[in-house]
Amino acid sequence: MVERNETLFDRIGGEVAVARFLEVFYERVLDDPELAPFFADASMDRLRNMQGEFFCAALDGPVRYSGRSLVEIHTGREIRVQHFALFVKHLLETLHDQDLDEDDVYEIIARVNTYVEQITGESSIGA
16 A cells, blocks of 8 residues: 555645636536525635635645635525535546546545535535
8 A cells, every 4th residue: 555645635636726726616506506596696716716725724734724614605595405415416527637646535525524514504415
């Protein structure tokens, strides 16, 4: 078994890779008729910046997330687990298209899934 000393952030290509996959990812999300309404009034530049910080921090990068708490941001937006699952599906498809190591892709998804309750107010994908 190969020991991995690099962070997940480093293994996927750092900040440049995060910015690249977020651009493609949000194109998919905004093209999705179920998810697009959640972003109708959002500043996409600000959202991409905050998401960039969030993903860099969540993947053990050197960037610190400076945004409001996920609970504060998402409370009252009526985001349900099925919306979160659809969001994650688009992320998974985007990551697969980025030619990343499969283990890294699933580690990213696993980390994102830990935030389901903070975003939806519901405890799990199976809820």
